[in-house]
Structures are given as structure tokens and as C-alpha cells.
Amino acid sequence: xxxxxxxxxxxxxxxxxxxxxxxxxxxxxxxxxxxxxxxxxxxxxxxxxxxxxxxxxxxxxxxxxxxxxxxxxxxxxxxxxxxxxxxxxxxxxxxxxxxxxxxxxxxxxxxxxxxxxxxxxxxxx
Amino acid sequence: xxxxxxxxxxxxxxxxxxxxxxxxxxxxxxxxxxxxxxxxxxxxxxxxxxxxxxxxxxxxxxxxxxxxxxxxxxxxxxxxxxxxxxxxxxxxxxxxxxxxxxxxxxxxxxxxxxxxxxxxxxxxxxxxxxx
Amino acid sequence: xxxxxxxxxxxxxxxxxxxxxxxxxxxxxxxxxxxxxxxxxxxxxxxxxxxxxxxxxxxxxxxxxxxxxxxxxxxxxxxxxxxxxxxxxxxxxxxxxxxxxxxxxxxxxxxxxxxxxxxxxxxxxxxxxxxxxxxxxxxxxxxxxxxxxxxxxxxxxxxxxxxxxxxxxxxxxxxxxxxxxxxxxxxxxxxxxxxxxxxxxxxxxxxxxxxxxxxxxxxxxxxxxxxxxxxxxxxxxxxxxxxxx
Numbered sequence: 001x002x003x004x005x006x007x008x009x010x011x012x013x014x015x016x017x018x019x020x021x022x023x024x025x026x027x028x029x030x031x032x033x034x035x036x037x038x039x040x041x042x043x044x045x046x047x048x049x050x051x052x053x054x055x056x057x058x059x060x061x062x063x064x065x066x067x068x069x070x071x072x073x074x075x076x077x078x079x080x081x082x083x084x085x086x087x088x089x090x091x092x093x094x095x096x097x098x099x100x101x102x103x104x105x106x107x108x109x110x111x112x113x114x115x116x117x118x119x120x121x122x123x124x125x
Numbered sequence: 126x127x128x129x130x131x132x133x134x135x136x137x138x139x140x141x142x143x144x145x146x147x148x149x150x151x152x153x154x155x156x157x158x159x160x161x162x163x164x165x166x167x168x169x170x171x172x173x174x175x176x177x178x179x180x181x182x183x184x185x186x187x188x189x190x191x192x193x194x195x196x197x198x199x200x201x202x203x204x205x206x207x208x209x210x211x212x213x214x215x216x217x218x219x220x221x222x223x224x225x226x227x228x229x230x231x232x233x234x235x236x237x238x239x240x241x242x243x244x245x246x247x248x249x250x251x252x253x254x255x256x
Numbered sequence: 257x258x259x260x261x262x263x264x265x266x267x268x269x270x271x272x273x274x275x276x277x278x279x280x281x282x283x284x285x286x287x288x289x290x291x292x293x294x295x296x297x298x299x300x301x302x303x304x305x306x307x308x309x310x311x312x313x314x315x316x317x318x319x320x321x322x323x324x325x326x327x328x329x330x331x332x333x334x335x336x337x338x339x340x341x342x343x344x345x346x347x348x349x350x351x352x353x354x355x356x357x358x359x360x361x362x363x364x365x366x367x368x369x370x371x372x373x374x375x376x377x378x379x380x381x382x383x384x385x386x387x388x389x390x391x392x393x394x395x396x397x398x399x400x401x402x403x404x405x406x407x408x409x410x411x412x413x414x415x416x417x418x419x420x421x422x423x424x425x426x427x428x429x430x431x432x433x434x435x436x437x438x439x440x441x442x443x444x445x446x447x448x449x450x451x452x453x454x455x456x457x458x459x460x461x462x463x464x465x466x467x468x469x470x471x472x473x474x475x476x477x478x479x480x481x482x483x484x485x486x487x488x489x490x491x492x493x494x495x496x497x498x499x500x501x
Contacts, residue, residue: 009452014461015491028160029208030240034248036163036204039170040197043252044188052252053185055178061251062174075167082157082164088464089154092418094138112168119171130269131351131359136421144325147418150466214465217481219488225396 017084017106024081027073035074063123071120076113083109156207159200166197212237257283261341262293264305267352275352277343278302284335290344291319291330294356307356314474317410320347321356327412327472349414349421363411366427370453372434375446391443401440404433404482406475413469413479419462426462427453429469429479436482439489451493460486 042048051057061067083105090101141147166188173184187193215237216230259281267275280301282293291309298305309319312331319330322345324338335342350358376391413429414420420428427435435454439447454460463483470480 009456011452011455011494011497012457012459012461012490014457015487015494018461018487019491025207025211028157028204029211029237031244032160032163033201033204033208033241034245035167036197036201037245038248038252040163040166040188041194041201044185044194044197048252050185052254055174055181058170058174058181062171071171075164078160079164082161085154085157089151091422092141092151092154092464094422112164116168116171119168119175122175123171131353132267132269132273132275133351136349136418140418140421144468146468146471147466150468154464214467214484217478218484220481220485 017080017087020077020080021084024077024079024084027077028081031073032078059123063120068120071116075116076109079109079112080106153207153210156203159196159203160207162196163200166193208237208241257285259283260293260335260338262297263341263343264294264297264356265343265345266305266355267346268304269354279341282335286334286336288335289331290321290323290328290333290335290342293335293342294321294330294344305356306354315408317408317474320410320412320415321345322348322415327415329410329412329474332474347411347415349417349424350411358411360411362424363409363414363428363430366431367409367434369427370431370435370450371446372431372438374438374441374444375449376443377445393442397442400442401437404437404440404477404479406477407434407437407479408475410474412472412474416466416468416472418466418468419464423458423462425458427456427459429463429483432460432463432486433477433479433482436486436489451490454486455490455493460484460490463487 038048039053043050043053062070087101087105090096090105091098095101096104141151169187170181170184173180188197212234213230216228216233220230221228221233262280262282263277264280265275266278280297282288282296284293289312291312294305294307294309298307307319307321307330309330310316311318314329314332317329320327321330322328322343323330323333324343325345327347344356346352346356347358350360350362353359374391407430409430411430417426417429420426432454435450438444439450460483463480465480465484467480469483470478473479
């Protein structure tokens with residue numbers, strides 16, 4: 001039987017990951033579709049003029065404040081969204097160990113996010 | 126807990142194959158897999174940009190690979206499926222109240238789709254030389 | 257009268273350990289419920305079949321079974337709704353004691369853990385446990401929790417929840433919904449006592465919003481919404497805790 005009024009019940013750290021997951025989920029739903037549509041479909045398929053993503057334009061667009069926001073909203077937050085779903089998906093499929101899964105998934109999201117930010121910093125210098 | 130005489134089957138890892146509802150749930154969870162592919166593409170693009178015009182040209186060519194386009198098409202569809210499920214959950218998790226009444230869920234869903242549309246129009250405008 | 261084939265999962269612990277399927281042909285019409293069919297089996301075909309039931313009107317919550325892998329109240333689902341043979345098994349994710357009878361104890365433990373009753377010590381006559389006057393509540397205040405107050409403790413949502421199936425320690429949909437229901441009640445002062453249970457890994461945070469609990473709920477309580485509103489509350493509780501130090 002579980003005691004219902006115990007003071008030393010451990011609080012989960014999940015609110016942090018759930019917060020990132022939710023923010024990333026909004027970005028995945030609202031901003032990512034447009035990003036995929038133009039950057040990965042219409043322009044590569046030749047439906048839209050490739051000049052839209054010429055070297056000079058791409059460079060001036062991404063290495064700017066709006067570019068930084070783009071990286072945060074379309075890359076970093078969706079990465080944490082994905083990490084959260086993969087972690088819980090592994091639990092659903094009874095794969096791996098909870099603690100290790102957490103480190104690997106959120107760790108990868110953090111690493112790739114840091115990489116994107118490093119790339120941005122190199123670009124503006 | 127379970128008594129000696131009771132029978133307690135363990136949930137096997139293929140539980141989600143046993144019901145159409147659970148398959149849909151797993152499809153929702155799996156939308157992040159093609160998303161990760163697209164995000165890695167973007168990261169590669171960022172670093173090819175740092176390698177000058179030639180590197181960038183190489184990335185543009187990589188993005189034209191039919192297999193890459195196919196995977197990104199999958200990611201696009203996944204993002205819309207995710208949006209469809211996510212927008213329905215939102216009014217249930219955070220019901221908004223305005224003027225003492227709960228905002229009807231379908232209005233909130235509609236508003237979110239409107240947001241997707243506005244972002245697409247804005248992106249088109251920026252890419253077509255609006256900025 | 258047309259008949260329908262019913263496959264019932266039997267489990268007789270005193271006669272061996274393995275459950276098995278037994279088929280019955282049931283005469284039925286538009287008004288034959290799953291519970292009627294089980295009663296027909298017991299009265300006419302095999303008196304050894306065991307199952308729970310009482311009210312026949314979706315109030316007592318005791319006749320829950322899996323019908324074709326979906327948790328249902330036997331009294332609230334009808335043979336006419338199913339094409340082909342109908343498979344009936346005990347509610348999933350619970351220990352089975354005999355035939356369709358499950359051990360509800362894990363569920364009841366989880367319910368008790370969240371203290372699903374009004375906690376309010378104000379206005380009590382010196383330790384008598386009796387209040388001087390009844391609590392007043394406006395219709396607007398009631399509206400806030402009414403949606404979540406319809407639970408009949410049938411346990412269908414636990415059988416619909418794979419997270420409870422994967423981890424029986426998860427407090428689960430009904431218990432977390434009732435916790436939220438009382439937290440939302442203007443007459444209640446027990447939120448502080450309930451939050452530690454909700455904040456646990458096995459509290460609201462084991463939920464991944466599968467949403468099937470809300471699909472199967474015979475009273476349209478929408479436990480998935482309640483649990484996920486509970487996540488927002490738990491996240492706020494964490495933030496408040498950080499600022500208060």
C-alpha cells in the first residue's frame with residue numbers, strides 16, 4: 001500500500017523536458033511545415049526559382065538576428081521535441097534503460113543545438 | 126497486489142499493433158523521425174554555408190537528390206499530421222476562457238491552422254524577395 | 257432469432273493455470289447488450305462462468321470487460337454493434353482472478369493515494385468532523401470541475417492506458433482526473449497535499465497523451481484532458497517551488 005501523505009516523495013524533472021517538448025511541438029506544427037515546403041521541396045524540385053536561396057541571400061538571411069530566431073524555432077526547439085518523443089517511444093517499445101535513454105536523446109538534442117549555435121557564431125564573425 | 130492464484134499477462138512490446146487507435150498513436154510519435162532527417166539536412170546546410178559558395182552549391186545539389194526530396198516530402202506530411210493531432214490536443218490541455226466562457230475548441234483549432242497558413246505566406250514573401 | 261458467436265476468455269485457477277477461449281452461440285436482437293449475452297451464457301449454457309455486474313445502467317461501473325480488445329461496459333454496448341464473432345476478455349492491465357473478474361486493488365490503491373474527497377477544515381465544529389454550515393458554490397465555480405466529476409470508477413480508462421500497462425505504478429487516468437477534479441473545486445483546500453503525488457514520475461508525468469482513456473470513458477469525463485491539465489499544474493508547482501527556494 002502506498003502512503004498518501006509522505007513529504008519525501010520525489011518530484012519528477014519531467015516539467016523541464018515537457019516544456020521544451022511543448023514549445024518544440026508548437027514550432028514543429030506552425031513553423032516547420034513552411035520551412036520544409038520551401039527549403040526542402042519547392043526550391044530543390046525546381047518549382048520555385050533557386051535564386052531564392054542563392055549563396056549571398058542564404059548567407060545574409062541566416063547570419064542575422066532573424067536567422068538566429070530561425071535556428072532556435074526551426075532547429076533547436078524541434079530537436080528537443082523529437083528527443084522527447086523518441087525517449088518515450090523507446091519506453092513504449094520497452095527498449096533500452098530509462099536513465100540512459102534520457103541522456104542519449106536529450107544529450108543529442110543539446111549537442112546538435114549547440115552545433116547549430118556554433119555554426120551561427122562562426123558565420124557572423 | 127496480485128494474489129497467488131491470479132493470472133497477470135505482461136504487456137508485450139508489440140502492444141500497439143493490437144488496436145488501430147494505438148497504431149495511430151505510434152504514427153504520431155513517429156512523425157519526429159523524418160523531422161530529425163530534415164533538421165540534420167538544415168544543419169548540414171548551415172555548415173556548407175560556412176564553406177563558401179562552392180560548399181553551398183554542393184548542399185543545394187544534395188537537396189535535389191530524389192531520395193532526399195522523397196524523405197523531406199515524408200517529413201512535410203509528418204509535420205502536417207503532427208499539426209493536425211497537436212492542434213486538437215491544445216484546447217484540451219489549455220482551455221482558453223474569454224468573457225467567462227470557454228473558447229470553442231474548433232475555433233482554437235481553426236486559429237492554429239490559420240497560423241500555419243500565415244507563416245507559409247510570410248515565408249513565400251520573404252523568399253520571393255520581400256526582404 | 258439470429259445468433260452471434262461469442263468467444264469468452266475463461267480462466268479457472270483451480271483447474272489449471274492457462275486461460276483458454278470458449279465459444280458460445282447467443283440468440284440476439286437489437287436490444288441485447290454484452291451483459292445480457294453473458295447472463296444468457298450463465299443461465300442457459302454454462303453456469304460456471306464468472307463476471308461482475310449490478311445496475312445494468314452504466315452507473316455502478318462493475319461490468320467492464322474487453323470487447324474485441326476495447327474496454328467497454330457490458331451493459332452499455334450491444335451485440336448489434338459488432339460484425340462477426342465477438343471476443344470478450346477480462347479488463348486489460350489488471351491481474352485476473354477468475355474468468356472475467358479482475359483484481360481492482362491496484363486501481364483502488366491509486367485512487368486512495370490522491371485523496372479524492374473534499375479536504376477543508378474551515379468551519380468545523382471543534383474537531384467533531386461536522387461543518388457548521390454547508391459549503392456554498394456558484395454555478396460558475398461548479399462548471400470548472402463538473403466535466404471531471406462524472407467518474408464511476410469502472411476502470412475502463414486503466415485498461416485503455418498502455419502507460420499503466422507498461423508500468424502498474426503509474427497512478428493512471430481516473431485517479432489523476434479525480435485529483436484534478438478536487439483541486440479545481442472551490443470548496444477544497446487539499447491541493448497542496450495532492451500535488452506531491454501528481455508531481456511524481458508515476459504521477460501525471462507517466463502520461464504520453466495516448467488519449468484512448470477518453471475514447472473509452474463511458475461517462476465522457478475526458479481523463480486525458482484532466483491529466484494533461486494536471487501537467488500544466490505540476491509544471492507551475494515546480495516553478496513556484498524554484499522561486500520560493
